[in-house]
Amino acid sequence: MSDWQASVKISKVDDSQHLVFGWLSVSEDENGNTLVDSHGDIITPDDLEQAAYDFVLHSRQAGEMHDVIGVGQLVESMVFTAEKQQALGIPEGIVPVGWWVGFYIDDPDVWAKIRSGEYAAFSIGGEAVREEVT
Numbered sequence: 001m002s003d004w005q006a007s008v009k010i011s012k013v014d015d016s017q018h019l020v021f022g023w024l025s026v027s028e029d030e031n032g033n034t035l036v037d038s039h040g041d042i043i044t045p046d047d048l049e050q051a052a053y054d055f056v057l058h059s060r061q062a063g064e065m066h067d068v069i070g071v072g073q074l075v076e077s078m079v080f081t082a083e084k085q086q087a088l089g090i091p092e093g094i095v096p097v098g099w100w101v102g103f104y105i106d107d108p109d110v111w112a113k114i115r116s117g118e119y120a121a122f123s124i125g126g127e128a129v130r131e132e133v134t
Contacts, residue, residue, distance in 0.1 A: 026098030049079045062103045071110040076102030
């Protein structure tokens with residue numbers, strides 16, 4: 001088992017409701033190209049979807065810098081797989097294969113860091129078995 005993490009820029013902030021939205025993780029870009037994170041890791045769409053389901057079922061808590069848990073609550077979650085995009089009528093090449101989320105942030109210090117830009121990205125982390133891909 002290895003620890004891993006990846007970061008993706010925050011897409012939208014709603015000041016009046018303390019909501020923050022964006023891609024938590026992306027497996028493939030809009031053109032279907034597999035993405036490799038800064039640690040050289042790849043997360044498959046199937047693995048990302050399972051991680052999202054596990055998070056929604058068992059946690060739903062926002063964390064701060066992979067340390068403090070409970071600074072906010074999950075309010076929106078969808079993994080946009082190719083199959084789901086097709087079912088929704090989203091044409092190919094528009095949306096990446098990834099996990100879109102929204103969090104309500106109730107911790108005032110964390111919210112201030114989001115607003116100032118100090119926290120400008122979501123960061124997903126976990127444990128995984130690292131497999132060599134050839």
